[in-house]
Amino acid sequence: MIRGMQRVDLAYVQLASSEIARDINRDVILEVIRANQPVSRAELSRLSGLQRSTVSLIVDQLIQERWVREGATTPLPRGRRPTMVGLNDDLVMLVADIRPTQATIAVVDLNGRFLSRAQLPVTSDPAKTLAGIIETMLRMKERHAQRSFEGVGISLPGRVDPVTHRLRFAPNLAWPDFDIKGTLEKGTGLSVELDNAANACLLAETWFGRMDGVRNAVLLTVSEGIGTGILCNGQLLHGDGGMAGEFGHLCLDKDGPLCGCGARGCWETFASSRAALRFYAERNPKIAVRSIEELLRLAQEADEDALAALTRQAEYIGKGLRFISATLAPEVILIAGDLVALWARFGPIIQKAFSDSVLAGFSPRLMPTHEAEVARLRGAAIVVLQRRSSQRQSGIGKRPRRPAKAVKRERLP
Amino acid sequence: MIRGMQRVDLAYVQLASSEIARDINRDVILEVIRANQPVSRAELSRLSGLQRSTVSLIVDQLIQERWVREGATTPLPRGRRPTMVGLNDDLVMLVADIRPTQATIAVVDLNGRFLSRAQLPVTSDPAKTLAGIIETMLRMKERHAQRSFEGVGISLPGRVDPVTHRLRFAPNLAWPDFDIKGTLEKGTGLSVELDNAANACLLAETWFGRMDGVRNAVLLTVSEGIGTGILCNGQLLHGDGGMAGEFGHLCLDKDGPLCGCGARGCWETFASSRAALRFYAERNPKIAVRSIEELLRLAQEADEDALAALTRQAEYIGKGLRFISATLAPEVILIAGDLVALWARFGPIIQKAFSDSVLAGFSPRLMPTHEAEVARLRGAAIVVLQRRSSQRQSGIGKRPRRPAKAVKRERLP
DNA sequence: CTTGTATTGTTTTATTCTAAAACAAAGTAC
DNA sequence: GTACTTTGTTTTAGAATAAAACAATACAAG
Numbered sequence: 001m002i003r004g005m006q007r008v009d010l011a012y013v014q015l016a017s018s019e020i021a022r023d024i025n026r027d028v029i030l031e032v033i034r035a036n037q038p039v040s041r042a043e044l045s046r047l048s049g050l051q052r053s054t055v056s057l058i059v060d061q062l063i064q065e066r067w068v069r070e071g072a073t074t075p076l077p078r079g080r081r082p083t084m085v086g087l088n089d090d091l092v093m094l095v096a097d098i099r100p101t102q103a104t105i106a107v108v109d110l111n112g113r114f115l116s117r118a119q120l121p122v123t124s125d126p127a128k129t130l131a132g133i134i135e136t137m138l139r140m141k142e143r144h145a146q147r148s149f150e151g152v153g154i155s156l157p158g159r160v161d162p163v164t165h166r167l168r169f170a171p172n173l174a175w176p177d178f179d180i181k182g183t184l185e186k187g188t189g190l191s192v193e194l195d196n197a198a199n200a201c202l203l204a205e206t207w208f209g210r211m212d213g214v215r216n217a218v219l220l221t222v223s224e225g226i227g228t229g230i231l232c233n234g235q236l237l238h239g240d241g242g243m244a245g246e247f248g249h250l251c252l253d254k255d256g257p258l259c260g261c262g263a264r265g266c267w268e269t270f271a272s273s274r275a276a277l278r279f280y281a282e283r284n285p286k287i288a289v290r291s292i293e294e295l296l297r298l299a300q301e302a303d304e305d306a307l308a309a310l311t312r313q314a315e316y317i318g319k320g321l322r323f324i325s326a327t328l329a330p331e332v333i334l335i336a337g338d339l340v341a342l343w344a345r346f347g348p349i350i351q352k353a354f355s356d357s358v359l360a361g362f363s364p365r366l367m368p369t370h371e372a373e374v375a376r377l378r379g380a381a382i383v384v385l386q387r388r389s390s391q392r393q394s395g396i397g398k399r400p401r402r403p404a405k406a407v408k409r410e411r412l413p
Numbered sequence: 414m415i416r417g418m419q420r421v422d423l424a425y426v427q428l429a430s431s432e433i434a435r436d437i438n439r440d441v442i443l444e445v446i447r448a449n450q451p452v453s454r455a456e457l458s459r460l461s462g463l464q465r466s467t468v469s470l471i472v473d474q475l476i477q478e479r480w481v482r483e484g485a486t487t488p489l490p491r492g493r494r495p496t497m498v499g500l501n502d503d504l505v506m507l508v509a510d511i512r513p514t515q516a517t518i519a520v521v522d523l524n525g526r527f528l529s530r531a532q533l534p535v536t537s538d539p540a541k542t543l544a545g546i547i548e549t550m551l552r553m554k555e556r557h558a559q560r561s562f563e564g565v566g567i568s569l570p571g572r573v574d575p576v577t578h579r580l581r582f583a584p585n586l587a588w589p590d591f592d593i594k595g596t597l598e599k600g601t602g603l604s605v606e607l608d609n610a611a612n613a614c615l616l617a618e619t620w621f622g623r624m625d626g627v628r629n630a631v632l633l634t635v636s637e638g639i640g641t642g643i644l645c646n647g648q649l650l651h652g653d654g655g656m657a658g659e660f661g662h663l664c665l666d667k668d669g670p671l672c673g674c675g676a677r678g679c680w681e682t683f684a685s686s687r688a689a690l691r692f693y694a695e696r697n698p699k700i701a702v703r704s705i706e707e708l709l710r711l712a713q714e715a716d717e718d719a720l721a722a723l724t725r726q727a728e729y730i731g732k733g734l735r736f737i738s739a740t741l742a743p744e745v746i747l748i749a750g751d752l753v754a755l756w757a758r759f760g761p762i763i764q765k766a767f768s769d770s771v772l773a774g775f776s777p778r779l780m781p782t783h784e785a786e787v788a789r790l791r792g793a794a795i796v797v798l799q800r801r802s803s804q805r806q807s808g809i810g811k812r813p814r815r816p817a818k819a820v821k822r823e824r825l826p
Numbered sequence: 827c828t829t830g831t832a833t834t835g836t837t838t839t840a841t842t843c844t845a846a847a848a849c850a851a852a853g854t855a856c
Numbered sequence: 857g858t859a860c861t862t863t864g865t866t867t868t869a870g871a872a873t874a875a876a877a878c879a880a881t882a883c884a885a886g
Contacts, residue, residue: 022843042863051845056864079862080852169774216652232645239629239742240777246739249772254666261772326659327740329652359662359674361572361582364653435872455834464874469835492833493881 022058025050029058030067033085034110034207038071040082059085066091066148067110087111092147094137094188095380097155097197097373098122100172100224103129104373105136107144108381112208114374115147116140126175127183134187141188151388152184152192153380155200157227159242165194169243171260172224193383197221198245199236200379201336201372202229207382209334209375210367216330219369220247222317222337223292226268230328248272250323252316267323270316273338279309292338299342307345314339314346318353325354325362336369343368435471438463442471443480446498447523447620451484453495472498479504479561480523500524505560507550507601508793510568510610510786511535513585513637516542517786518549520557521794525621527787528560529553539588540596547600554601563801565597565605566793568613570640572655578607582656584673585637606796610634611658612649613792614749614785615642620795622747622788623780629743632782633660635730635750636705639681643741660736661685665729680736683729686751692722705751712755720758727752727759731766738767738775749782756781 025048032047033039041059045052062068069088073081089109097104103122107115118140120132141149158170165181167173184192195203202219205211215234221227226248230237237244248268249261256265257278269275273292280289284305289295298306317339324333339346351366369375438461445460446452454472458465475481482501486494502522510517516535520528531553533545554562571583578594580586597605608616615632618624628647634640639661643650650657661681662674669678670691682688686705693702697718702708711719730752737746752759764779782788 025844040863052864053846053866054844056866057844076853076862078854078860080850080864082863216650216657232650233648235646237629237645237741240744241742241774243742243774244629244740245742246772249739250663250736252664252667263770263772323663323736323740326662327657327736328650329654329656329658331653357676359659359676361654361656438873453834465835466837466875467873469837470872489833489882491831491883493835493879495834 025054026058026061029055030062033059033062033068034087035212037086037111038074038084039086040084042082044085063088089113090147091150092144093150093153093381093384094140094190095153095155095377095384096133096137097200097376097380098129098133098173099157099197103133104377105133105140106377107140107147108378109147110385112204112378112381114377115144117377122173124174126178126180130180130183130187134184137188149190151384152188152190153200153382153384154180154184154192154194155197155376155380156180156194157197159196160194161242162238163241167194168241169246191384191387193380193387195380195383196227196229196242196245197376198227198229198336199238200229200377200383201369201375202231202334202379203236203382203386204375204377204379205334205369206231208378209369211332214331216328217332217334218245218324218328218330219334219336220317220321220324221372222271222335222339223273225274226272226320228324231330232328247320247323250320252320267316267320271313271320273313275316276309276313276339279312280305283308296338296341299345310339310342310346311349314349315353318350318355319357321350321354321366322357322359325364326359329362330364332365332367334367334369336372336375340368340370340372343370438467439471439474442468443475446472446475446481447500448625450499450524451487451497452499453497455495457498476501502526503560504563505557506563506566506794506797507553507603508566508568508790508797509546509550510613510789510793511542511546511586512570512610516546517790518546518553519790520553520560521791522560523798525617525791525794527790528557530790535586537587539591539593543593543596543600547597550601562603564797565601565603566613566795566797567593567597567605567607568610568789568793569593569607570610572609573607574655575651576654580607581654582659604797604800606793606800608793608796609640609642609655609658610789611640611642611749612651613642613790613796614782614788615644615747615792616649616795616799617788617790617792618747618782619644621791622782624745627744629741630745630747631658631737631741631743632747632749633730633734633737634785635684635748635752636686638685638687639733641737644743645741660733663733663736665733680729680733684726684733686726688729689722689726689752692725693718696721709751709754712758723752723755723759724762727762728766731763731768732770734763734767734779735770735772738777739772742775743777745778745780747780747782749785749788753781753783753785756783 028048029044032044036047041055042052045055059068066088068085071084071086073083075081087110089111092107092109092115095106095108101122103120104117106117109115118136120136122129156167157172158167160167166177167175167180181192181194198219198221201221205219211217217231219229228245228247230245249266251263251265252267252270253265257269258264259266259269276295277289277292280295295306299310321333347368354366441461442457445457449460454468455465458468472481479501481498484497484499486496488494500523502524505520505522505528508519508521514535516533517530519530522528531549533549535542569580570585571580573580579590580588580593594605594607611632611634614634618632624630630644632642641658641660643658662679664676664678665680665683666678670682671677672679672682689705689708690702693708708719712723734746760781767779
C-alpha cells in the first residue's frame, strides 16, 4: 500500500535499524493522534514525549502516507494558532460481520464511521454466500471509488487459526473447511483478515470504547452460544490454534443438560440465549417462542414468563463470570449480546449473581457493550490495520540499505 | 532490528529515541547469547540478523556492563578461529523460595547454577522469619564476596500485587499484610523482587527448560493447594492485582466438599495433595497419614490405599485440566508438585483423565516439571533480571541528550 | 614455502534517526 | 508599536546501524 508506494519514490533510502525507532515512533504518534484527534503537533509532542521537530517530521510522513491530514487552525488564548491534524478518513476498509443466519457488509473509515452498510442472508453454502458478499463489496467499492481501500476484514462466529487462517470450532456456522480468506482475496483483489467475532468486538472496544489504559479485559458475547475475547497485557490472546476463550464449555453443573460439545451442564447450556428459550418453554410450553428476538419483545411487553426466563439466564451468566474473573483477573468484563438490549433490567441481576459467587479478592468492573454489531464491524477493520502494522515490523530485517555509490576505495593509511 | 523476538508494546515504550533501538538490540543479543552460549560474534550476527559490526559493538558494551565475557577460541574447519562469548556467571542473585513451613535460600548465577543453598524454618511471624533469611543471605554474600550481587528475588506461595508489591491471597502463609519487600531491601541493601511461586517456576522453565518457541503455556503447581502460572503471547500474565490463575477455585462438583474459599467442590478440594490425604483417610481411617511425603512413601512401598488415593487425585487433576485448556488454549501444560515424583506411574493417569474430558479440538502437551524447587529459585533470579531490564526501558524517554557545548550561535543567513 | 580462499572480528564511512537549539510565524496584552 | 507566548520549521549535533573495507587467522593446494 502506501509504504510500498513510498518505497518506489525513495528507492533505496530505507534503513533497517534506525528505522525501528522511526517505525515505533510513527506508530506512537499515529496512536496518539487517533486517541486525541483533532490535535496539534505541539500537543502531540507533549503527549508523546517526542520533540516538536521529530513530531513534525513524523506527521509529515503520515500525511504523505495518507494516514493523517491537516484540519482547521483553532484559535488559542495566546500564541500562534495551531494546525490540527487527525486521521484521514479517506482511508477505508471493507468489512463483513458473518453471523449464523445473516451477514452485514460495510465500509468503515479510519475513525470507525460507516459509509455504507448492507445485509445479506447466510446459507450453509459458503461459496454462494461469499459470492454474494464479494458482489456487495465490489459494488460498495465502486460507489466509493474516490476512497482508498486498505483491505478486507471479516468477523466470524468461530475460532480462526492464526497460522492457517482457517475457520474452526464454529458450531453455529456449518461451513466445512473452506478457504474463506483465499476466496475473498481472489474476489475482491484486496488482502483479507479474519478473526473471531468476540475478538473483533473487544478490539473495537479498546480502540473506540471506554477502556483507556485497561490492559487486561474480557469481552463476553451471549447469543446462540457463549464466546469470549481476551485481552492479556494489552494484547489479544488467540492461544494455540486460535482456540483460547472457550469459557462457555466449562461445567457449571455436572448433572445439567447435554451440551453440543458432548459434556453435561456447560455454562453455555444455562447462560446462552438458546438456554433462555428453553427456560421459557419449560415455564410456558403452550406458546412456541422460536427466536430470542421474540423472547426479548415479550419481555419488553412485561410477559412474566419471558422475564423469568431471561432473569434465570442473567443469573447463570453472572454465576459463570467467576470462571473468567478467577482465571484471568481482568480489570473489566464487557458483556455483549442479545440480553444487553435490556441491560437496565438484567445488568443488576448479572452483577448480583456475580458478586454472590465471585472468589474473594476479585472485583472486575462489569460493563455492557451496546451495538455489538457496530463493534464487530469496526473490530474487523482494526484487524486489517493491525495486521498491516505487524507486517511492516516483521519485514524490517530484510530491507537492505544501499548507498548511492558503491565505489571501491583505496586502502586507508 | 527486531526479528519477531520482541514486539514493542506501545503502551509501555512511549517514546523511542534512537537509543531505544540500541537497548532493544542489546536485549536481543543478550537473549541470543543466553540461549546459544558459548557462541561467536559471527554466529550472533547470523542468529540476530544484525551486522557483525553492530554485534561487535553491542557485545563490547555487554562485556563492559559485565553481563557477558569472552571464553575460549574454538577451532573451525576453515578460517579465523572465533572467540566464543557467554554469560558472565560472576553476576549472581540472592534468592529465596518461601514455602508454608520452610524456606530455601540460595545464590544463583546468570546461568541458573547454584553457588550456595540453605534451608530455614518458616513460622507465622514474618519479621522473625525474614530476619533469619536476611542473616543467611548476608552470610552467603560474605562468602561469595568476589561476585557481583545484582539483587534479591523471592518466590512466594501466594499472589503478589505487581503495583504495591504486597503479598495477598496466600492461604497457606499467614503473614498478614507485611512489607516483605521493604524489610528485605533494608536488610540486604539490594533491590528486591517478589513473585508467585508458580510464576517463578514457569519463568525458569521458559529460560532453562524445554520450551523453546512456546508462547502460550500454563504451569500447574500441585501441593497443599493448586496454583498456576500463565504465559500469554510469551509474557507472564499477572492480571489485575496479580490475581490471575486461580484455576484451583473453579467448581468441579457443586456438591463437593467445602473449600477454604467458601465455595463447594473447588478443583483444589479434589486435586490438591491435601485432597489425596483425605482420600487416604477415607479408605483407611486406621492409619493417620499426616504429610504428603508420608503418603508418597507409602505409595512407593506399594501400599494399596496410598496408590488408590493418589490415583484418585491424579484423575481429578486430569479432569480439571479442561479448565485450563479450554480457556487459555496453551501449547503446553507443565505440572509441578508432589505427585510429579511418581510421574511414571501417575502421569499417564493424569493424561488419560485429561484426554477423556478435554474439549474437542484441544490437545496441549502435558509435561512434568521435576525439581520444582530448583525452578522456583531460578525463576526468582530471573524476576530480578527482568525487572532490571524493564526499568532500563521505561527510562528511555527521560534521557536528555546534552551536547558538549551549548554555545549561542549567531543567526544563520 | 607461497598463494589462494574462507571465516572471524574490527575499523571506517555513509545514512538515518532523534534531541536541542535557533529560528520563523502568528497571535495577545499593554 | 513593543514585549511576550505559543506553534511549527530549520539547523546542528550526537547516537545508532548497515555496508564495505580491512585485519587476522587458519587451512589447503600448488
